[in-house]
Amino acid sequence: xxxxxxxxxxxxxxxxxxxxxxxxxxSPSGQRSLLVDNASALRIAExxxxxxxxxxxxxxxxxxxxxxxxxxxxKVKKKTVVDGVEKEVEETVxxxxxEYLEVVYHLYSIxxxxxxxxxxxxxxxxxxxxxxxxxxxxxRGCEFQEREAFDLYGIVFDGHPDLRRILMWDEFxxxxxxRDYVEPDDYEYEPTPHDEVMEKAKAHAAQGxxx
Amino acid sequence: MSVFAEMPPKNYELLPKGGDADGExxxxxxxxxxxxxxxxxxxxxxxxxxxxxxxxxxxGYLHRNHEKIAEGTTYLGSMxxxxxxxxxxxxxxxxxxxxxxxxxxxxxxxxxxEYIRVIVAExxxxxxxTCLIGFFVQDMGALGTPLMYAFREREKILDLFEELTGxxxxxxxxxxxxxxxxxxxxxxxxxxxxxxxxxxFLDEFELLxxxxxxxxARTQGVGILSKELAINASITGxxxxxxxxxxxxxxxxxxxxxDRFDFKIPLGEHGDLYDRFMIRVLEMRESIKILxxxxxxxxxxxxxxxxxxxxxxxxKAGEAxxxxxxxxxxxxxxxxxxxxxxxxxxxxxxxxxxxxxxLEDMCLGQHISDAVIIxxxxxxxxxxxxx
Numbered sequence: 287x288x289x290x291x292x293x294x295x296x297x298x299x300x301x302x303x304x305x306x307x308x309x310x311x312x313s314p315s316g317q318r319s320l321l322v323d324n325a326s327a328l329r330i331a332e333x334x335x336x337x338x339x340x341x342x343x344x345x346x347x348x349x350x351x352x353x354x355x356x357x358x359x360x361k362v363k364k365k366t367v368v369d370g371v372e373k374e375v376e377e378t379v380x381x382x383x384x385e386y387l388e389v390v391y392h393l394y395s396i397x398x399x400x401x402x403x404x405x406x407x408x409x410x411x412x413x414x415x416x417x418x419x420x421x422x423x424x425x426r427g428c429e430f431q432e433r434e435a436f437d438l439y440g441i442v443f444d445g446h447p448d449l450r451r452i453l454m455w456d457e458f459x460x461x462x463x464x465r466d467y468v469e470p471d472d473y474e475y476e477p478t479p480h481d482e483v484m485e486k487a488k489a490h491a492a493q494g495x496x497x
Numbered sequence: 498m499s500v501f502a503e504m505p506p507k508n509y510e511l512l513p514k515g516g517d518a519d520g521e522x523x524x525x526x527x528x529x530x531x532x533x534x535x536x537x538x539x540x541x542x543x544x545x546x547x548x549x550x551x552x553x554x555x556x557g558y559l560h561r562n563h564e565k566i567a568e569g570t571t572y573l574g575s576m577x578x579x580x581x582x583x584x585x586x587x588x589x590x591x592x593x594x595x596x597x598x599x600x601x602x603x604x605x606x607x608x609x610x611e612y613i614r615v616i617v618a619e620x621x622x623x624x625x626x627t628c629l630i631g632f633f634v635q636d637m638g639a640l641g642t643p644l645m646y647a648f649r650e651r652e653k654i655l656d657l658f659e660e661l662t663g664x665x666x667x668x669x670x671x672x673x674x675x676x677x678x679x680x681x682x683x684x685x686x687x688x689x690x691x692x693x694x695x696x697x698f699l700d701e702f703e704l705l706x707x708x709x710x711x712x713x714a715r716t717q718g719v720g721i722l723s724k725e726l727a728i729n730a731s732i733t734g735x736x737x738x739x740x741x742x743x744x745x746x747x748x749x750x751x752x753x754x755x756d757r758f759d760f761k762i763p764l765g766e767h768g769d770l771y772d773r774f775m776i777r778v779l780e781m782r783e784s785i786k787i788l789x790x791x792x793x794x795x796x797x798x799x800x801x802x803x804x805x806x807x808x809x810x811x812x813k814a815g816e817a818x819x820x821x822x823x824x825x826x827x828x829x830x831x832x833x834x835x836x837x838x839x840x841x842x843x844x845x846x847x848x849x850x851x852x853x854x855x856l857e858d859m860c861l862g863q864h865i866s867d868a869v870i871i872x873x874x875x876x877x878x879x880x881x882x883x884x
Contacts, residue, residue: 313815313834314603343728344744347818347829347846390831392818392846396728396744402818427731430854438562453557453883462562 287400288339290320297330304330309406319390319404324418327407328445331424334393334403342393342403345425350435352464354412355385385412387441391421391428409441412464420446438463522550529558533636533869536879540856540868547864552857556850559883567843572598572673572810575843580667582845583881585625588617588658589823591671596752597819597830602812604674605802611754612795613680616688617658617670618821619784619791623695624651625824626735626777626784627702629876633774634706636873637715643705650698653691660684674805685792692788699781707778716770720859720871723768730855733848734826735780736875739765739772746822753821757794758787773874811838825849825876845884849877 288296294306304326309319322330334342357380364377387409394401409416420443422428432443433452440461443449451458460467471487528539537558543551563582567575579594580587592614599606606614631647655665661680662668670677706712722732727740737744745762747755763779765772814836820829826848833842852875860868 311815313601313813313817315600315815315817315819317817345731346733346820346827347831347844349831349842349844349846351833351842392829392831396742399744399749404818425731426726426729427851427854429730430851438564453560455557463565 287398290318290403293334293340293403294320297333300333301326301329306330317402317404319406321406321408324407324409327405327419328421328424331391331405331421334405335424340403341395341397342401344394344396344401345391345421345427346394346402347390347392348421348428348431348435349390350439350441350463351388351390352412352439353383353386353388354465356383357381358383386410387412387416387439389418389432389435389441412440416440417442417444419444420449422446437461440464527868528555534872535632535877536882538877538879538882540872542865542868544865547866549860549863549865549868552860552868554853554856556883559879561884563884564843564845568840571838572812572840573807575840576671577667577669579845580669581880582847582884583823583825583828583849583878584666585628585878586621586824587666587668588621588670589821589828591668592618592753593819593821593823593828594830595671595673596821597817597832598673598812600819601815601817601832601834602673602810604805606674606753607799607802608754608796609679609798610675610800610802612791613676613800614671614753615755615758616680616788616791616795617661619787620654620657620688622784622824623781623788624654625876626781627651629777629873630702630706630774633870633873634712636870637712639711646698646702646705650695657684657688657691672801672805672807673810675799675801679800685795688788689792692785692792695785696782699778699785703778707775712774713771715867715870716774718767718769719863719867720770720773720874721768722855722859726855726858727768730858731851732826732855733852734822734824734876735773735776736826736852738762739776740768741765746820746827750820752819758790760786770870770874809838811836816842820846823848825878825881826852845881847881847884849875850882850884853877853882 290308297304297306305323307321309321311318334340359378359380362377362379363374365372366375389407391405393403407418409418418441420432422432430452432446433449435441436443436449437451437453438461471490472483523544525542526539527542528534529537539555541553541555542549563578567578579590582590627647627650631644634643658668659665661684662670722740724740724742727737728742741764743762743764748762760783763776765776812834814834816833818829818831820827828848829846831844832840835841859871
């Protein structure tokens with residue numbers, strides 16, 4: 287099978303506008319992935335499926351991953367010259383990872399018996415622009431799995447034929463697989479008078495209903 | 498719809514005009530507590546007479562957000578939870594999860610443990626397929642007796658598992674880098690006796706069904722699934738091979754030690770219910786072959802990698818996707834580690850959930866009574882579908 291670098295080069299030769307990025311993986315599994323931009327994802331997916339060399343006719347696994355905003359502070363020792371004397375000063379450097387939702391597709395080829403190639407797409411944010419293009423038109427097997435990612439993560443798949451909740455009930459409001467999901471005090475409409483539930487609800491109400 | 502093009506014309510003209518029976522479509526909800534749905538599962542079916550015009554599966558009645566629970570517990574802590582996914586095949590669930598974590602952390606499995614894993618996985622496949630055929634025949638109206646034959650054989654396998662692990666169904670048997678406990682020589686001897694007897698049982702079972710006129714009439718040419726659609730819709734396992742696609746992960750990935758065994762992949766030709774039924778019968782014969790070879794070759798040695806850590810297990814940051822050929826299809830686990838004791842992301846790729854994608858395509862234009870056996874042939878377990 288071609289390496290990810292070769293696939294990336296071929297895609298970029300076909301569509302110079304497409305932005306692809308290799309995502310490294312430091313675990314012993316060594317499964318690296320290919321981050322594609324949302325605008326050209328559908329074209330790239332079709333290319334991967336129909337190209338006679340690659341022939342990824344089978345999309346095995348589709349899933350969402352939630353990455354909330356993360357600010358990490360690392361202390362770095364830096365040498366600076368203060369009053370003519372060289373000193374080592376500790377500085378805190380802040381790195382900020384923007385928030386986004388990610389969709390991961392694992393592609394295999396049944397005809398060529400190779401794989402996996404891992405495709406990733408990212409949304410702009412986790413609130414109003416949580417859109418990625420749906421790959422169900424390319425691989426029908428994504429249908430239920432994309433619905434599941436929509437249901438549990440709130441990722442909106444543009445172009446999906448039937449985007450509804452699949453595991454949670456239709457009236458459910460939140461997205462339970464997100465990292466910042468807060469469980470309701472009680473799954474009934476009103477808190478039942480069990481001590482534990484009532485305590486939780488009282489604490490909740492004292493904060494103005496905020497978790 | 499194109500499905501209706503080659504069908505005989507409707508016979509509604511025979512019914513009196515006017516009134517309720519005048520060719521109107523009827524929408525019924527099959528399930529969630531319908532005996533034919535193999536669990537808590539619902540199908541919204543629109544019927545034209547007895548023909549299915551539209552069918553929408555509705556899931557989620559057993560949803561407990563297994564993935565969220567697993568992200569809140571340690572890697573080893575979710576091993577018992579994987580038992581509850583496909584509660585018929587806990588051993589293969591354990592193996593798929595252990596395999597993925599071993600990929601993530603780069604662990605090695607000792608030889609003896611690999612052999613025992615193959616043995617318990619093939620036993621699981623045997624009992625799953627045996628029961629599936631029992632249920633499948635039951636769906637066709639052969640109530641009770643054939644299913645009891647199947648459960649009689651399953652019970653023998655469960656007895657062996659109970660002796661090995663202490664539980665009949667929820668085994669919690671595998672560990673990252675090995676197994677929880679070793680098998681004894683006595684256990685292996687009894688397993689050998691069971692394997693020798695199984696062929697005879699299968700002969701008997703085949704004699705009962707393979708040329709049964711009702712079974713042939715109900716299954717041949719019903720619920721046909723084309724090769725192209727099956728591949729495109731990510732169908733895996735016996736369903737895919739019944740369409741004639743040669744894809745078995747035991748042969749493709751050669752995970753564990755499957756490259757050491759000599760076995761064949763049975764393939765179907767038409768992709769109808771009969772093929773799906775026969776594929777399972779033939780797969781059981783191949784499983785018996787694998788079991789014989791494994792029993793012949795199993796070496797002595799440790800059953801757990803001495804370097805593997807059970808406590809304080811923290812794989813390096815990264816991700817891994819591991820998959821095995823479970824009895825129902827490709828069972829995969831996708832794990833992302835951020836270096837902490839819990840997985841950052843834990844995803845199950847459930848075969849029977851994804852195999853349901855094309856349920857509507859197979860049922861369109863069929864009788865409602867056939868829709869029941871088509872669902873039976875998909876082989877779903879709702880613990881895994883809903884997670």
